[in-house]
Amino acid sequence: MEGGTKVELMTADLLARARAGQEDAFRELIEPYRRELQVHCYRMLGSFQDAEDVLQETLLAAWQGLGGFEGRASMRTWLYRIATNRCLNARRAAGRRPAQEWNVPGVQAPPEPTSLGEVVWLQPFPDALLEGTSSVPPGPEARYELTESISLAFIAALQMLPPRQVAVLVLRDVLGFAAAETAEMLDSTVDSVNSALKRARATLHGRPAQADPTPAAPSPGERATVAKFVSAYESADVDALVALLTDDVFISMPPMPFEYQGKEVVGRFFGHLFGSGRRFELVPTRANGGPAFGTYLRGATGLRHATGLITVTVRGERVCALSRFEDSVLSYFGLPRTLSPR
Incomplete structure (x- = not known):
């Protein structure tokens, strides 16, 4: 209990100094969450570059809105709310990267493809940036292990869902937030969240076979x-x-x-x-x-x-x-x- 009280006092001190305009205090306050927020934005958007851009928007919004943080939810939950809604804005906006023509230098047009992919903005995520994100265990509602929830197949499948379904599925099944917390983050109702989650799960369950394999630990x-x-x-x-x-x-x-x-x-x-x-x-x-x-x-x-x-x-x-x-x-x-x- 004493250790928890000490952490709470340190957090309260950082929060007070950040609200007073001390940028160093704000950076220290949000640093424990930076990596996991980056991964969250990546899951939502499928693009490393887009995730980095939205992460910066999230941190700026948090800095500017710190005076409105009332402490009813945890700092982590508050930051996830900001990040999720910024990601939703990005998903809904026009201008996702368009498909490119064949552009491999020195190689003429390839054989006829068996299909044309839709998620052309997909980018890989470096494992080095996953370090530390597993230190915060997912909530009891989580259904996915880290390796599955960061796999390219899973990320690509998420991009095929409507934006709100992506947000609900990631918050509930990947991060393990409760339905009531998720509804609060999305300014929605528990019934609406549960309905969106049911539809998202049904869509992912029926995704093509090539999306099924997930990376395992090196063996x-x-x-x-x-x-x-x-x-x-x-x-x-x-x-x-x-x-x-x-x-x-x-x-x-x-x-x-x-x-x-x-x-x-x-x-x-x-x-x-x-x-x-x-x-x-x-x-x-x-x-x-x-x-x-x-x-x-x-x-x-x-x-x-x-x-x-x-x-x-x-x-x-x-x-x-x-x-x-x-x-x-x-x-x-x-x-x-x-x-x-x-």
Whole structure:
């Protein structure tokens, strides 16, 4: 009890100093929540850049509205209310990133895709920024583990829901807020929240099979499969790559809408990618709870130029999903645009 009282007194002191206009006190007050708010905005918006922009809007709104914080809810709940409503505004606004034409340098138009994706604004989220977010356990209403709730498949599925359903499902099933708390955050009623949650769950339950796999914690089996994938990719061994794929393997490549599903068509895609003697080097990182790699094209001078980032989802001992992103996302992972000759 004494420790809790000490924390409460420290928080009250920070709050008083922040209300008096001390920016350092405000930064210290909200710092424990910054990372989890960033992840929350990312789940809502599906874009790392959009999430960062809305996070900054949230913190500015909190700073400007601190005088109105009455303490009826916790500081964390108050911040989530601001962030959620800013995300809803962003989801409803026109101007989400449009689809791009095929723009892989040096590679002509790819084979005919099996489908065209709608969530072209999807971006990966660096695992390094997830550190510390699990220190706040989700509430008793939560249904999803961290790895599932940050997976690219789950994030993409959320983007297909209406904005309000996304907010309700994330607040209730991911973060574990109670129905009454969620209704308060959204200026709604418990009945309306429960209805939106029921519809969102039904939609996610019926989503396409390729969205089902979720990243697991790294295991010896996953590491072995990923090592084989890297070896085959870097040596441009299409047969070895195809042998690692599940029959229903799925490739997406936001912001380009092209999607490929099935071993045969994915094999043709890789054959096209490695055509004309193109060879790549993969630099490891982690995104959305799973393995990912910066991809670098080897040049004649030894200089290697970034072409993008690829995420790998493993099911059993096979690769079941791949997502390729443009090279602009590499900075989120601390990866350079070029690698010097060895």
